[in-house]
Amino acid sequence: MLRVLFVCTGNTCRSPMAEALLREKIRQNGLLDKILVLSAGVAAGGEFPASAGAVMAMRIKSIDVTKHYSRQLQPEYVEAADLVLTMTENHKRAILNYLPAARNKVYTLAEFAGGSSQVADPYGGSNAVYQACAEQIEQLIDKAWGKIVDLAGEKV
DSSP: OOEEEEEESSSSHHHHHHHHHHHHHHHHTTOOOTTEEEETTOOSSOOOOOHHHHHHHHHTOOOOTOOOOBBBBOOOHHHHSSSSEEESSHHHHHHHHHGHHHHHHHEHHHHHHOOOOOOOOTTTOOOOHHHHHHHHHHHHHHHHHHHHHHHHHHHH
């Protein structure tokens, strides 16, 4: 089983949306037994629910993230993952400074999708900002989907 870990800062906005969007894509494609997806934050302080903006942005896509609670990134999460996708270069750098051995499996989501953009933090922004962030994440996941499925095939 391929284990994908999304990482952002607080694990209440971007990475929970990415986790939910990829999980839904996995479900729609009948690959729940091949790909496991989780998320965490490099600076998640305690267990907090997904932000109201993230809940709203996912509700528009008929995805429920109300049961999500943030979790602090732990070294064992990175070690257990086959693929770690961060929202920014800073998140990637933070992981690799702490766990340099993970360099062959840590990418920004945009980098893994073949681009170079960052996924900006919508925290505190308007509903439109959250929706735009969710759209960007979904587009990047769509672009990376073939590579994710290929990696899952290698794990079988």
